[in-house]
Amino acid sequence: MKAKVIFVGAGPGDPELLTIGGYRAIEKADIIIYAGSLVNKEVLIHKKPDAEVHNSAYMDLNEIIAIMEKGISENKLIARVHTGDPSIYGAIGEQIRELKKRNIDYKIIPGVSSVFASAAALETELTLPEISQTVIITRPEGRTPKPKKESLTSLASHNVTMCIFLGIAMIDKVVEELKESYADNTPVAVVKKASWDDQLIIRGTLLDIAQKVKDADITKTGMIIVGDVLNPGDFKPSKLYDEHFKHEYRK
Structure with missing residues (x-):
């Protein structure tokens, strides 16, 4: 080596x-x-x-x-x-x-991303059947420019689970861009320092998450996760373990 x-x-x-x-x-x-x-x-x-x-x-x-x-x-x-x-x-x-x-x-x-440590902290699956089967990992545009088609506004139009890095410092702008496509009551969670001893979780919706983040004095090192998977209510189970679903390992 x-x-x-x-x-x-x-x-x-x-x-x-x-x-x-x-x-x-x-x-x-x-x-x-x-x-x-x-x-x-x-x-x-x-x-x-x-x-x-x-x-x-x-x-x-x-x-x-x-x-x-x-x-x-x-x-x-x-x-x-x-x-x-x-x-x-x-x-x-x-x-x-x-x-x-x-x-x-x-x-x-490879290593464990904060995306997945945040999902674990929130005790949620990011891809629930018929709620969201897609995860978008992105960041807002800051000093590092983004291609125009990758703007938060454009990506939000898919209404899927979105995991946003490096957005805490501009939480107001992030929320405003998301609200152009997501409903105001869409669940949002912010996980500060996922998996650390001082991990902090803030939950809300697009209506109130920005103020909650400010009230908690979170200014960096936070993952923003947006989507109905955070509060799905009742949902259909996957086909993977459906007793009526056949595949090569289970007849």
């Missing part, structure tokens, strides 16, 4: 949600670069005593790649630790592009 960069999904916060593969990568790494503004430091407690640790919150892309390149030249194993799953808003694409330019070997170990 030498001379390689391993991108590790550290999960949403709870160190027990780190995968076995992620645990082993951190345990064996000579160099660790972790997203210190979001990753729970407890996921690093099993690192080697002499491991070199860098907090990428204070670094730019060039600085991160320079550490990786130097480490590889010294035949070291590097764990690049991201919050949640690195494939969602993890900025690994640009890092991988630079590694490819330098012919540096890399591997990606």
Whole structure:
């Protein structure tokens, strides 16, 4: 496992949600670069005593790649630790592009996304039969632009379960755009720091969620989930366990 960069999904916060593969990568790494503004430091407690640790919150892309390149030249194993799953808003694409330019070997170990930790905290299934069979994972437009067809207004027209990252700081704008397609009484939940010890859940509707978020003084690190799956009432069970539904494993 030498001379390689391993991108590790550290999960949403709870160190027990780190995968076995992620645990082993951190345990064996000579160099660790972790997203210190979001990753729970407890996921690093099993690192080697002499491991070199860098907090990428204070670094730019060039600085991160320079550490990786130097480490590889010294035949070291590097764990690049991201919050949640690195494939969602993890900025690994640009890092991988630079590694490819330098012919540096890399591997990606997926992690538990805060989307799914939030669903677990809310004790809900995001895809209920005949209520919603689609989940949209997105974010509002901020300093990072979005394609026009991916605006919240456009995506909301599908009226499916929507999971919104990075929207707490502009909750009023998010709600106004959603209300163009969702009914005012559509259930909404905000989960702050899903799976952490200080996790906080706020429930409401599009009519009152913005004020509830402000009253709770939530300003960042919150997942917004919108849709009728949050308060479905009675719903039909899936075909999967229907006694009258036949498939290759059950006649």
